[in-house]
Amino acid sequence: MKRIIFMLTCVSVVSLSGCGIQSLPKSKNAVEAAWAEVQNQFKRRADLIPNLVSTVKGYAAHEKETLQAVIEARAKATQTRVNVDQLTPQTMQKFQRAQGALGSALSRLMVVIERYPDLKANQNFRDLQVQLEGTENRISIARRRYIESIKTFNDGVTVPPMSWTNSLIYGYKKKPQFEPENADKIKEAPKVTF
Secondary structure, X not given: OXXXXXXXXXXXXXXXXXXXXXXXXHHHHHHHHHHHHHHHHHHHHHHHHHHHHHXXXXXXXXXXXXHHHHHHHHHHHHHOOOOHHHOXXXXXXXXXXXXXXXXXXXXXXXXHXXXXXXXXXXXXXXXXXXXXXXXXXXXXXHHHHXXXXXXXXXXXXXXXXXXXXXXXXXXXXXXXXXXXXXXHHOOOOOOXXX
């Protein structure tokens, strides 16, 4: 009898290990690391903004409204922190909205900067602009890695047979993905005519 119980226990352990008992915690760790990198890159962008604003202030003192919008958007973006364990579609949307507002404010600032050729020629400004462009690329890469890690995690939660163990027994739930900005406004592809 003990031998049968031992054999059943061994078979259970082997079958559970085949159903993602180890892979999903590893996937969760990958999601956490990817999310930390996303937040790290957004923080890098936020840290560069005060230098950019102060550089532009010297050249475009009368553009206070635009500069103030950038400062306020940065403040909101840095206040909106989401712990990876609290990721829900709602918290992800709130985070994305704050970061999108900052990106939009930076875009408006870049339009203002186009009016100031002396500023564009300033070496400090050019260095900051290169760093911001590099940071935007890093944000894009970090988001892509996060999306990939979420896909792997969500596959473990939703794709049988691993999902039977992971979602039913261990209670793992799908994690939210990044949505494209203004996804609700994208109805059809833009028409290009010449």
